[in-house]
Amino acid sequence: MLHIEDLHVKVGDKEVLHDINLHIGEGETHVLLGPNGSGKTTLLMTIMGFANYSITEGKILFKGDDVTTMKAHERAKRGIGMLFQRPPTISGLKLGKMLTAISRNKENDIPELARSVHMDKFLERDINKGFSGGEIKRSEVLQLMIQNPDFMMLDEPESGVDLENISLIGTAIGSLLEKDKHLIKRKKSGLVITHTGYILDYLDADKGHVMCDGEIKCHGNPREILKDIKQRGYKECLECRHQ
Amino acid sequence: MPSPVKVPELSKADQDRVAQAGIDLAMKNRCGSYLQMDQDIVQAECSQQGIEVLSFKKAMEKYDGMKEYTWKAVSPDKDEITQYVAAQKEPKGYVIIAHKGSNNILPIQACLYLGREQIQHVHNIIVAEEGAELHIISGCTSGAHVGKGGAHYGISEFFVKKDAKISFTMIHNWSENIEVYPRSASIVDDNGVFLSNYVCMQPVKKIQMYPTATLKGINSVARFSSVVISTPGSYMDLGSRAILEGMGASAELITRAITKGGTIISRGHINGKTAGTRGHLECKGLILNDGVIYAIPEIEGSVVGTELSHEAAVGKLARDEIEYLMSRGLDEDEATATIIRGFLDVKIAGLPEALQRQIDASIDVAEKAGF
Numbered sequence: 001m002l003h004i005e006d007l008h009v010k011v012g013d014k015e016v017l018h019d020i021n022l023h024i025g026e027g028e029t030h031v032l033l034g035p036n037g038s039g040k041t042t043l044l045m046t047i048m049g050f051a052n053y054s055i056t057e058g059k060i061l062f063k064g065d066d067v068t069t070m071k072a073h074e075r076a077k078r079g080i081g082m083l084f085q086r087p088p089t090i091s092g093l094k095l096g097k098m099l100t101a102i103s104r105n106k107e108n109d110i111p112e113l114a115r116s117v118h119m120d121k122f123l124e125r126d127i128n129k130g131f132s133g134g135e136i137k138r139s140e141v142l143q144l145m146i147q148n149p150d151f152m153m154l155d156e157p158e159s160g161v162d163l164e165n166i167s168l169i170g171t172a173i174g175s176l177l178e179k180d181k182h183l184i185k186r187k188k189s190g191l192v193i194t195h196t197g198y199i200l201d202y203l204d205a206d207k208g209h210v211m212c213d214g215e216i217k218c219h220g221n222p223r224e225i226l227k228d229i230k231q232r233g234y235k236e237c238l239e240c241r242h243q
Numbered sequence: 244m245p246s247p248v249k250v251p252e253l254s255k256a257d258q259d260r261v262a263q264a265g266i267d268l269a270m271k272n273r274c275g276s277y278l279q280m281d282q283d284i285v286q287a288e289c290s291q292q293g294i295e296v297l298s299f300k301k302a303m304e305k306y307d308g309m310k311e312y313t314w315k316a317v318s319p320d321k322d323e324i325t326q327y328v329a330a331q332k333e334p335k336g337y338v339i340i341a342h343k344g345s346n347n348i349l350p351i352q353a354c355l356y357l358g359r360e361q362i363q364h365v366h367n368i369i370v371a372e373e374g375a376e377l378h379i380i381s382g383c384t385s386g387a388h389v390g391k392g393g394a395h396y397g398i399s400e401f402f403v404k405k406d407a408k409i410s411f412t413m414i415h416n417w418s419e420n421i422e423v424y425p426r427s428a429s430i431v432d433d434n435g436v437f438l439s440n441y442v443c444m445q446p447v448k449k450i451q452m453y454p455t456a457t458l459k460g461i462n463s464v465a466r467f468s469s470v471v472i473s474t475p476g477s478y479m480d481l482g483s484r485a486i487l488e489g490m491g492a493s494a495e496l497i498t499r500a501i502t503k504g505g506t507i508i509s510r511g512h513i514n515g516k517t518a519g520t521r522g523h524l525e526c527k528g529l530i531l532n533d534g535v536i537y538a539i540p541e542i543e544g545s546v547v548g549t550e551l552s553h554e555a556a557v558g559k560l561a562r563d564e565i566e567y568l569m570s571r572g573l574d575e576d577e578a579t580a581t582i583i584r585g586f587l588d589v590k591i592a593g594l595p596e597a598l599q600r601q602i603d604a605s606i607d608v609a610e611k612a613g614f
Contacts, residue, residue, distance in 0.1 A: 048570050049569075049570075050566050050570075051562070051566065071569065071574075071575070072566055072569040072570045073569040073570070073571075073572055073573055073574045073575070073577075073578075075570075076569070076570055076571060076572035077572050081570075081571075082570055084567070087567055088561065088563045088564045088567050090564050090567070090582060090585060091527075091585070091586065092499075092582075092585035092586045092587070092588050092589075093581060093582060093584070093585025093586075093588075094585065094588070097581070097584075097585065097588075098568070098571075098581065101568075101573060101577070101581050102568075102571040102572055102573065104572070126585070143571060147571060147572065
């Protein structure tokens with residue numbers, strides 16, 4: 001599904017991602033762990049195609065096609081989607097209007113989908129204006145439900161969210177990632193950033209990666225890596241120079 | 244329902260321009276109509292019981308000079324525009340009176356069309372008597388081929404009596420060589436509500452207006468909403484003022500301004516003169532192409548117990564907002580248009596659905612043309 005080779009990324013004049021290699025197969029969900037400021041969000045924004053993130057070396061292949069130089073909307077149309085940790089507030093633009101715009105001709109029942117994540121009362125509200133942490137994340141999930149991407153990146157979907165909302169969001173994301181289907185029938189893939197690991201109760205992650213200082217330091221079983229980090233912190237990861 | 248308006252001399256292009264100004268020549272969703280082409284009155288009628296739509300001349304004859312109202316909200320000596328209109332031997336314009344307790348569900352339309360004349364002048368008087376509710380859409384436009392240019396001088400005096408309500412939605416669809424000088428004022432009595440909505444999405448050479456609402460009555464309300472786009476060569480000096488005199492009076496002045504290269508001066512003034520009054524002024528501007536948005540919000544309080552606030556911001560489209568929508572699959576132009584459409588989307592509390600739709604339709608036309 002997603003294949004990243006020798007990727008180097010600059011923000012402004014500074015290189016913040018170095019030599020990233022990552023392969024996420026069809027139906028797989030991977031977890032990206034790492035301390036604050038290690039470059040996790042930068043990687044997601046780069047994969048999405050945001051203009052501020054400049055790829056200086058390497059390439060990104062999506063479904064076998066090179067999308068390295070494509071703009072964000074072209075990547076979105078090919079099936080890449082993202083749940084933002086802190087999406088912008090857009091004054092005046094109603095959530096319902098935005099959903100209609102991104103839905104295009106798809107046969108989405110927007111009110112019904114909104115009800116399923118308790119966002120039906122927010123369709124006439126300005127996007128993210130005055131939304132609580134949980135409401136922002138439910139709005140993001142709702143947008144992903146409308147988009148229904150083949151590969152979705154989730155940037156801390158549980159941050160700022162209470163336990164009840166984590167369950168709602170987790171279940172909805174699990175469904176988007178086809179976790180309710182048998183392993184071999186899953187077609188959707190994901191890459192999830194988490195600090196707490198709460199979301200993993202709903203996602204059945206296949207593989208974990210640890211990012212430090214703009215590099216992916218190691219790969220492995222996501223729950224074991226998380227357990228290790230909870231016990232020892234990231235100190236040893238920062239010291240580790242060999243995968 | 245009044246019969247459709249017959250204007251055989253209007254070309255299809257000009258009929259479209261009239262329609263873009265919110266005028267429904269077929270009269271399907273209107274209960275009354277006043278149409279003035281240059282200085283000729285084509286239509287003045289209303290089918291709604293309790294509401295009269297009269298030419299200025301006829302109203303003067305019928306109601307003994309309308310002494311209670313004529314030049315009582317606007318001073319004839321205010322400036323050269325008012326002096327010019329006051330000096331006319333045959334004043335034109337309309338008088339709309341919603342008699343006590345009347346209510347129009349379908350709005351009345353007033354169309355002022357400038358074709359051949361150098362100057363079109365009107366003097367309008369609008370009255371909602373006690374307990375009445377009156378909704379008006381005023382579409383002002385010029386012929387598609389007014390080569391020599393022209394000017395429109397318009398005096399409008401509004402009187403909102405006790406427990407009454409007037410909504411006045413004005414859509415301007417002039418052209419690059421037209422100058423427009425409305426001079427409007429309203430006087431609002433106890434529990435009265437005055438809603439003034441202004442939309443201008445099309446080029447105009449110059450427009451200058453600063454309508455004033457004097458809220459004399461207890462708990463009276465005024466809301467001014469303006470949504471404007473200024474194209475290169477357009478000079479728009481716009482404003483609105485609310486004077487809070489009655490106990491509990493409140494006012495809200497909202498402006499959304501976009502320049503694509505023209506000039507917008509966005510003035511606003513709320514004067515809180517009495518305890519228990521409230522006012523809020525908000526101007527948001529977007530500069531899409533180099534032009535000028537000059538916001539001058541003024542709030543003036545002179546007693547303990549008046550609460551006034553203002554908020555003004557001028558800027559550009561935020562890159563992160565555009566890219567956010569792009570990440571959902573909209574291309575850059577679609578994302579930009581979607582954000583601008585949202586920026587201009589001012590919902591007006593208390594406005595009938597038909598009029599809100601008309602405002603939305605005017606903005607839709609601008610959106611389809613690519614803002």
